[in-house]
Amino acid sequence: MLKFYFHPTPNPMKVALFLEEAGLEYELVPVDTLKGEQHSPEYAAINPNRKVPAIDDEGTKVFDSTAILLYLAEKHNLFLGNAENKAKLLSWLMFISSGLGPYSGQAVHFQHAAPENLPYAINRYRREAARHYQVLDDQLANNTYITGDTYTIADIAAWGWIDRVLPVLGENELDKFPNLSRWFKTVDARPAVAKARSISGDILFKAEMDEEAKRALFPQNY
Template sequence: MIKLYYHPSPNPAKVALFLEEAGLPYEVVPVDTRKGEQHAPEFRAINPNAKTPALVDGDAVVFDSNAILLYLAEKTGQFLPEDTPAARGAMHSWLMFVATGIGPYSGQAVHFRHFAPEPKDYAVNRYDFEAWRHWTILDERLAGRRYMLGDTYTLVDMAVWGWARAVPRVLDAGAWEKLPNVKRLLDEINARPAAQRAEALAKRHAFKSDFDDEARRALFPQNARLQAGAGGA
């Protein structure tokens, strides 16, 4: 059976959505990142990057959420566009746009706005600007299209959904007024039974919610280097 190494955050959520949509049996293996379980040797043997999600399917080990989506789509033949050069070119382009743009800039926007120490004006401005720029590009893409690749619901929409759920936290509380097409897509996917089952996973497992010193050490290990430097001074 497929094992999904899971935490209730955007990237694992989109993989859970695919598994639910495809009707694939799978086992959830919780990885509590605020407790530092992603740094455990047994997890790093599966995902050297020490990030969730990861997926084990027999002899296949796949990490990076977008690689997992592609793997599952190719395995099942589901949620792919038509097999033409134009359609597959669009699929790969927009999937990688989410992978290299939406995800990283959204994550950094959240980090610098909510967690980074002062001074942080420059970093907040940079990542807020880039996050808005990327989400605006997606909104423009969805203008006049039901889904990212046209009339067909695909893995690209699932990749967008994972992060779209966090848009008010990534950008601001009024973001949906400026991103109506992304909001329309989010609402449509949220209404799907598979999305509701994927969301429910977070409530089936106990994950740490406190953001204390243990969580800071687990999520921001780079800070240890700053503390070591301060101690040395």
């Protein structure tokens, strides 16, 4: 059975949504990143980058959320859209993985986790995150979903981060992007989203951002 290494953060949630959309059986393996479990030798053998998510598909190990989505979508022939739109799908997936995700993550870090208030960094990452929101908003002006009329792994990938707009940009900020807001409500209403949100409901993950958590999440600072 497929093992899914999980923490309830944006990138693992993308994979959770795919698994629930696809109806695949899997074993959920919690990785408490605030306790530093991602740095264990056992987990490093699954993901040498020591991040979540990762999967072990009966011996085939895949890490990075975009790689996992592509692997599972191609293996099961699901959520890939039309064959003629393959280039568009790949382009938007890379836009999300190299732009929307990292800039959103850094916006969250410098606003909520950095030990110093650094206005330049906050402005830089918030504005770049917002710029990526605008690119998506423009794309969705004439498209139901990111690559066209079909729900794909590009939508699943983007949902993981747009779902965290509050810590990235702030309250009511998504309303400034009406097409993206409409798209998000459409995706967020899918039954699989509610299932994905509940997969770890009985798991107690560490929540305190104390010294242990900071050392686990940002070891390079020490």
